[in-house]
Amino acid sequence: MKAYVFPGQGAQFSGMGKELYESNPKAKELFDKANQILGFNITDIMFEGTADELKQTKVTQPAVFLHSVILALTTEGFKPDMVAGHSLGEFSALVSNQTLNFEDGLKLVYQRALAMQKACEINPSTMAAILGLDDKVVEDVCSSIDEVVVAANYNCPGQLVISGSNKGIEIACEKMKEAGAKRALPLPVGGAFHSPLMEPARTELASAIENTAFNKPICPVYQNVNAQPSSDVDEIKKNLISQLTAPVRWTQSVQNMVNDGATEFIESGPGKVLQGLVKKIAPEVEVRSI
Known part of the structure; x- marks a missing residue:
């Protein structure tokens, strides 16, 4: 069975989608x-923009969505048996099915994107990648800190991204290293995505x-929140x-x-x-790109 997967924020690059735009009328x-x-x-920024221009949340999210979705919709014989998307990519998955x-x-x-940008301005916050620790250890360290810090992205075994207040992430990175993490890297993001600090968004x-019309999908989507097909x-x-x-x-979705x-x-x-x-x-x- 074929599972189609769709990336989230961070996958963008200058020139994305340009070849597709020039070669495919649809x-x-x-x-x-x-x-x-x-x-x-947005096509001007996608095709010719600088890394900084592409990094703005209000540009990045629609840009990655557009490249992902248009690629799927214009691929001959595109017929997924199941779909999933990482964070923002879940929206791409829901258009594809x-x-x-x-x-x-x-x-x-x-x-x-706009709502998340606003939430970031209300609560200055960030994220960090923790490498080389069991999920349970990361979760325990997060819950031991007297600041907002949570496990945000279960990316793969030994790679978990945490999210929280600036101070919380700083303390957490130190504690993760003490607990044996290979690396604890603050990420260049504008806010604490997938944490309680995103509540306004x-x-x-x-x-x-x-208020948006949702239709019955042609195949199940495995959703980020519970990793279950729906x-x-x-x-x-x-x-x-x-x-x-x-x-x-x-990790659980895959x-x-x-x-x-x-x-x-x-x-x-x-x-x-x-x-x-x-x-x-x-x-x-097996893994491959479209």
């Missing part, structure tokens, strides 16, 4: 439509999601709203997809980050 049409919906030419249409998916992603996005529209909505303040259970019959993981979007993670989680499966 792709060009969708990119041009996206410029109209957003009210600015027809739960959301292209326009609504893009509008939600842009609203999500979750509230704002909830009403947008509630084809139920109400459940998908509820999990999507919870996603901003809850951890991304990527394990569950393999247990449910996935033999090939195909990444749609910029970069190859997810292929690397899948290989570490399930070395026996």
Whole structure:
């Protein structure tokens, strides 16, 4: 069975999607439509922008979404048996399995980006990657700190990203090293994604999601919040709203997809980050890009 996976923020690069735009008339049409919906030419930034311009949350999220989704929608014979996306990538997954249409998916992603940007300004905060510790050790260290610090991204065995207040992350990095972490690296991000500090963004996005039409998907989506397959529209909505303040259970999602019959993981979007993670989680499966 084929599992299609979609990357999140951080996979962007200058020039992303340009070849697709120039070589595929349907792709060009969708990119041009996206410029109209957003009210600015995001394609200019995607194709020619600097790394700094691409790094702004309000640009990064729609840019990665557009590259991922348009690549999937214009690929001949695209027929997923199951889908999943890492954080932002969950929205790309939901367009690819027809739960959301292209326009609504893009509008939600842009609203999500703006809401997250605002939440970051309210609560200055950050994230850090912890390498070489068991998940349980990381969770225990986080809960021992008298600041907001939580496990945010379960990326693969031995790689967990934590999220929290600036002070909390600083203390946590020291404690993780003391506990035997190979590395504890603060990440160049604008805020504590997938933590309670994203609550203002979750509230704002909830009403947008509630007011968007969701359709019955053509295949299950394995959602970040619980790593379980879902084809139920109400459940998908509820999990999507919870996603901003809850951890991304990527390791568990991939394990569950393999247990449910996935033999090939195909990444749609910029970069190859997810292929690397899948290989570490399930070395026996095939991985490739579209």
